[in-house]
Amino acid sequence: MPVLEKGALRADDWQVVDDEAALPDAPVLISLARLLRDAALLAGRNAPLGVAIGNDVNPDVLAPLLPRLALVQVVLPKSRDGRAFSQARKLREYLGYTGEIRVAGHVIPDHYAMLLRCGASTVVVAEGTDAAVWEASRKVVSIAYQHGLAAETPISLLRRKVA
Amino acid sequence: MSAKARSATMPVVITANRLRDGRVVWLGAGTAWVEALAQARAVTGDDAAAALVLGQQAEKAMQVVGVYAAEVTLSAAGPQPVSQKERIRAAGPSTEAAAQLAA
Amino acid sequence: MPEAPYIPQPEHARTYRYDAVDREFLAQRIAEFRDQVARRLAGELTEDEFKPLRLMNGLYLQLHAYMLRVAVPYGVLNSAQLRQLGMIARRWDRGWGHFTTRQNIQFNWTQLTDVPAMLDALAAVDMHAIQTSGNCIRNTTTDEFAGAAADEIADPRVYAEILRQWSTLHPEFTWLPRKFKIAIRGAEADRIASRTHDVAVQVKRDAAGAVGFTIQVGGGMGRTPILAVPLFEFVPEAEFLRTMEAILRVYNALGQRENIYRARIKILVRDLGRDGFLDLVQQELARMPLAPYRLAPEVVQAIRAHFAPPPFAPAGDAAAALARATLAEPEFAAWVALNTRPHRQAGYASAVISLKPVGGIPGDATAAQMEAVADLAERFAFGELRVSHTQNLVLPHVRQDELYALWQGLLAAGLATANFGQGSDIIACPGLDYCALANARSIPISQQISRVVDALDRTHVLGELQIKISGCINACGHHHVAHIGILGVDKHGAEAYQITLGGAPGNDAAIGELIGPSFSYEAVAGAVEKILLTHIGLRAPGERFVDTYRRVGQAPFKEALYARA
Incomplete structure (x- = not known):
């Protein structure tokens, strides 16, 4: 499925690899279980490594491995399950993660601006998605009343420009 | 609640709220949605299941929201609701007169 | 733009006044909702996708129509706003509105297609319906005598407005496991049912006069009523928002999402224990940076300016x-x-x-x-x-x-009823007459009971008495914390009513105890009359019902209600 990044769609260049399959020398997205199991083996790997975490995972478990990760994928199994918002924020705010945070699952355009403000970078979207709809949704509210992690300009004491 | 779960002998009407204005409607003749329970089509058994499918199609077609089957009894004046909730949906709040009085 | 023209508000009414930024934000938010409505009508959003979006704009689908719940921020309103609510009631509803236990107002006969225009009309007086529903941080409630009460230590409106702004479209806490209600007060006297809230805040001052906050957590009503427990004794002003963020973050990560009846923070706090929950909040606090969350004195000062005392005249005689x-x-x-x-x-x-x-x-x-x-x-x-x-x-x-x-x-105007805090000042939810969730009617029961109580009051002077009625277990009518609580249930397809006694919402907060088997729709007002007659027979001079009940216990009331004639 395509990936939405900064207003544009692009092909997903990450390969999802099962826990027991061999890892190709290309960007791979593996499970948290495999990441933890094979941490030592993966240490020598050069191609980019990504991990998909469930919404019940405390991102703290990734802390020692984050320097090796180029992608952390979080998920909204249902559109109203917002745990991924906190996971993304923790990764950025104090776990020091600077790689890509990708959001998968039942994500709708109305989530988009808030996901970005929590530190997400990209969203996995359905084939045939119109990126313009997501951009319009992202831009419709350009003022925020609280600190966030997207590009933001303070405009007064409590307010920020975000879009 | 599915129509299947009901007793085969109890007639039902298919009801929902209209998407645009939220008003209570019932499935009447054919695929028409009517605003009065008296004009609703009471159905049983397989007919009830088929009517519910019509209702679900109307939900997909953005006509109505929250389709379900509600039990009724039959009378000369048309179907009569069984539960208190359906009585209030059909007749309006039992307090409305009092609110107007207070005005 | 279809915006309604801005309506001037009375100069000395101390409501938070929007500036150009606030107005721009609100216009954008309405544009967003107008678009969401259009996408729903065009079939681009399913009802499952649209429902949480409309709820975050206060729009429910009830029994007879859509219901729009408008936020009255912490219950503070000015005359221009109230007049506009009246206009909205006439133009888009059936000529009246319903004030709620959450200090908001509801319009019961709304059409989906009218809602964007109603929101424009609200924006014309700095009002909105944002976050009056949905699994997000709801309208903060406070003391209706804030800024006026003789016993007030610090003005809670200032911090309620800060909470309003901070929680508005919060990026992290808009898709919580369940709704989240915060109440804040500035007096020792608890007039806000503090301990029934997810978080209860009391604004205090230390010996040097600096503001800080006592925070309780994990209260709620519903199917499992629990009173909030102390979490922090005195959070310094600068750390207020960071502390709230940490509490919400722990809840967002760990609150249950599978079972709606176990999804409120009260269940998480109960399951972890107060100390277990506190431990997680403190772990979060230890790692969160302070700077981005610091509540700076100049922010507080800027908000406080909106709530300056009005120009009072000298007392004279x-x-x-x-x-x-x-x-x-x-x-x-x-x-x-x-x-x-x-x-x-x-x-x-x-x-x-x-x-x-x-x-x-x-x-x-x-x-x-x-x-x-x-x-x-x-x-x-x-x-x-x-x-x-x-x-x-x-x-x-x-x-x-x-x-x-x-x-x-x-x-x-027909509004001089002298009964505040008395038996006929009944709290009632809309119940089965309007609400899609209700099992039984509340309003007609309240109407019957108010007549019974008023008649008794005229001869026996019952004094302070809190009767509260909910039409289902969600407890919007606060029946758990009533002196006499009434809960409507469905009993084999008929409306039936359980009665609880001895609850209270304030400094003497308690959950009421079920007195016995339920009563029919026809019998419940008579049962309340028997309870009150029993109280009248047993009371010490001037004793309130709830104090009599707590002194003598259930037995005489049970006897009066259930003994065979």
Whole structure:
């Protein structure tokens, strides 16, 4: 499925690899279980490594491995399950993660601006998605009343420009 | 609640709220949605299941929201609701007169 | 743009005044919702996708129509806003509105296609319906006498407005496991049912006068009523928002999402234990940076400026004039005794406008009544108003020597019922007459009981008495924390009512105890009468029902209700 990044769609260049399959020398997205199991083996790997975490995972478990990760994928199994918002924020705010945070699952355009403000970078979207709809949704509210992690300009004491 | 779960002998009407204005409607003749329970089509058994499918199609077609089957009894004046909730949906709040009085 | 023209608001009414940025934000938010409605009607959003979006704009689908719940921020309102609510009631509803236990107002007969225009009309007076529903941080509630009460230590409106702004479209906490309700007070006296909230805040001052916050967590009603427990004794002002963020973050990560009845923070706090929950919040706090979350003194100062005292007149002989008027007119004296409260400013009082006429619908006000109250607020109270969680209105600042003229104005509008805090001042949810979740009717039961109680009150003077009715286990009518609580249930397809006794919402908070088997729709008012007659027979002079009950226990009441004749 395509990936939405900064207003544009692009092909997903990450390969999802099962826990027991061999890892190709290309960007791979593996499970948290495999990441933890094979941490030592993966240490020598050069191609980019990504991990998909469930919404019940405390991102703290990734802390020692984050320097090796180029992608952390979080998920909204249902559109109203917002745990991924906190996971993304923790990764950025104090776990020091600077790689890509990708959001998968039942994500709708109305989530988009808030996901970005929590530190997400990209969203996995359905084939045939119109990126313009997501951009319009992202831009419709350009003022925020609280600190966030997207590009933001303070405009007064409590307010920020975000879009 | 599915129509299947009901007793085969109890007639039902298919009801929902209209998407645009939220008003209570019932499935009447054919695929028409009517605003009065008296004009609703009471159905049983397989007919009830088929009517519910019509209702679900109307939900997909953005006509109505929250389709379900509600039990009724039959009378000369048309179907009569069984539960208190359906009585209030059909007749309006039992307090409305009092609110107007207070005005 | 289809925006309604901005309507001027009374100069001295202390409601938070929007600046250009706030107005731009609101216009954007309405544009977003207008687009969401269009996408829903075009079929681009399914009802499952649209529902959480419309709920975050206060829009429910109830039994008969859509219902729009409009936020009255922490229950503070001005006359221009109330008049506009009246206009909305006339133009897009059926001519009245319903004030709620959350200090908000609901319109019951809304059409989906009208909602964007209604939101434009609200924006014209700095109002909105944002986050009055949905699994997000809801409208913060506070003391209806805030900024006026003689016993106030710090003004909670300042921090309630800060919470409002901070929680508005919060990027991290808009898709929580369940709704999240915060109440805040600035007096020791608890008039806000603190411990029934997800988070209860009390603004305090330390010995040096610096502001800090006592925080309780994990209260709630519903199927599993739990009273909030202490979490922090004194959070410094600068760390207030960071502390709230940490609490919400722990809840967002760990609150249950599978079972709606176990999804509130009260279950998480109960399951982890207070210490276990505190431990997680402190781990979060230890790692969160302070700088981005710091509540700076200049922010507080800027918000505080919106809530400066109005230009009070010198007291003069206002108190003496009031005393003369009460001597001359016993009915007025009764209203003053029950419906006014002491004010911090000499010569002033706060006046409660009861929306509980005997036999009426609790919390309902017609458009004409809203307009009449708006006029009275302008004449007598700087144009400022409050909505109480008991579903009444309050004029916070009235000169004592003008209370008589106010009372006459209220009489003319049919709003001079003298019963604040009395047995006929019943809290009731909309119940099965309107609500899609209800199992039984609440309003007609309230109407019946108010007549029974009023008749008893006339001969026996029952004193303070809190009767509260919910039409289902969600407990919007606060029945768990009522002296006499009534819960509507479905019993084999018929409406039935359980009665609980001994609950209370305030400093003596308690969950009421079930007295026995339920009563039919026809029998419940008679049961309440028996309970009160039993109280009258047992009470010490001047003793409130709840104190009698706590002293003598269930037995005599059980006997009166269930003994075979």
